Amino acid sequence: xxxxxxxxxxxxxxxxxxxxxxxxxxxxxxxxxxxxxxxxxxxxxxxxxxxxxxxxxxxxxxxxxxxxxxxxxxxxxxxxxxxxxxxxxxxxxxxxxxxxxxxxxxxxxxxxx
Amino acid sequence: xxxxxxxxxxxxxxxxxxxxxxxxxxxxxxxxxxxxxxxxxxxxxxxxxxxxxxxxxxxxxxxxxxxxxxxxxxxxxxxxxxxxxxxxxxxxxxxxxxxxxxxxxxxxxxxxxxxx
Numbered sequence: 001x002x003x004x005x006x007x008x009x010x011x012x013x014x015x016x017x018x019x020x021x022x023x024x025x026x027x028x029x030x031x032x033x034x035x036x037x038x039x040x041x042x043x044x045x046x047x048x049x050x051x052x053x054x055x056x057x058x059x060x061x062x063x064x065x066x067x068x069x070x071x072x073x074x075x076x077x078x079x080x081x082x083x084x085x086x087x088x089x090x091x092x093x094x095x096x097x098x099x100x101x102x103x104x105x106x107x108x109x110x111x112x113x
Numbered sequence: 114x115x116x117x118x119x120x121x122x123x124x125x126x127x128x129x130x131x132x133x134x135x136x137x138x139x140x141x142x143x144x145x146x147x148x149x150x151x152x153x154x155x156x157x158x159x160x161x162x163x164x165x166x167x168x169x170x171x172x173x174x175x176x177x178x179x180x181x182x183x184x185x186x187x188x189x190x191x192x193x194x195x196x197x198x199x200x201x202x203x204x205x206x207x208x209x210x211x212x213x214x215x216x217x218x219x220x221x222x223x224x225x226x227x228x229x
Contacts, residue, residue, distance in 0.1 A: 004155065036220075043117065043204065043220035044156075090155060099144065099208075100172075101218070103155035 002027040002093045006104035013081050014112050021076040021107050023091030032094040033074040034101065035065055039087045047089075050074065061085070086111040115139065117221035119205050125227045126195055134190045134224045138207030145188050146218060147180060150202040159203075162188060163210075195228045202226070 005024045013019050025031060032051050036044040048059025055067040065076045074091060088108050092101045118137045126132050138145050147159040158172040162182045173179070177195075182188040192199055202225050206218040 006155075009153075041222060043222045044206075045220070046217050049217070092156075099146070099161055099216075099218075100158050100169075101156075102158075103148075105153060105155045 002031060002095055002102045004091050004093050004102050004104035006089075006091055006107050008107045009105070010108045010110070012110045012112060015083050016080050019076075019078045019081045019085070019109065021089050021091075021109070023074045023076065023104060024072055025074065025091075025093045026072065027093055027095065029095070030069075033065075033067060034092040034094070035059065035063070035074070035076045036090045036092060036103075037061075037087045038090065038106075044090065047076070081109075081111055083111045083113070085109060117205055117207050117219055119203075119221040119224050121224060122222065123225045123227075125229065127229055128197060129194055131191065131193045132195055132226065134192075134203050134226070136188045136190070136205030136207075136221060138186065138188070138205070139219055141209070142207035142219070143185060143210055144208045144216070144218075145182060146206040146208075147188070147190050148204045148206065149174075150204055150223070152201070156204060159190070192226075195226075197228045200226055200228045 003026045034049045035047040038044045048057045050057045050067045088106045090106045091104045094101045120135045143164045145162040148156040160180045161169040177193045180190045202223040204223045206220045208216040208218045
């Protein structure tokens with residue numbers, strides 16, 4: 001079975017600074033990988049996803065993520081954070097040809113002025 | 114178009130009562146999912162519906178939990194004899210076919226359930 005670990009429960013970053021959120025997964029084959037963002041009172045919104053091909057994936061809102069098979073990681077990055085990026089971020093993994101996603105526990109991002 | 118909607122947005126109930134949570138998926142999405150998000154936890158898969166096929170109930174935590182989907186659209190998640198550990202945010206998602214992980218799941222805002 002697959003599993004996801006997000007080592008950082010909470011990250012505080014200054015507006016304009018860079019952000020990196022860590023995600024490690026456990027899965028026996030090539031997974032499908034996702035990052036979702038959840039703003040207060042909102043549902044989860046897909047930021048980006050990786051299925052195959054280029055290991056650097058571009059998403060919405062200026063986010064990108066890099067798949068590193070050797071490290072079983074799929075870290076999310078943003079070069080310059082905006083106050084509106086304050087939210088909870090979830091990494092998820094799904095097996096090939098299956099619909100059951102496994103989610104990490106999430107990382108809460110606080111942006112300070 | 115409209116996204117996934119869920120009602121109620123918040124529900125407070127007493128231990129032992131039954132509750133019903135509703136999900137209205139995006140029009141045309143034939144796949145529907147229920148997840149539970151407990152405090153400090155990631156999302157936990159509960160149940161999956163696809164068209165008229167038998168649902169995948171493998172994630173339901175106990176027989177107090179059940180769900181149905183009428184007419185291939187609206188779904189209701191029912192929790193009988195609620196317990197305090199049922200307190201969580203219940204999220205619904207829907208997606209287009211062909212239903213594997215490659216298809217993006219679109220999430221509703223969730224129902225926050227508190228069992229006193």
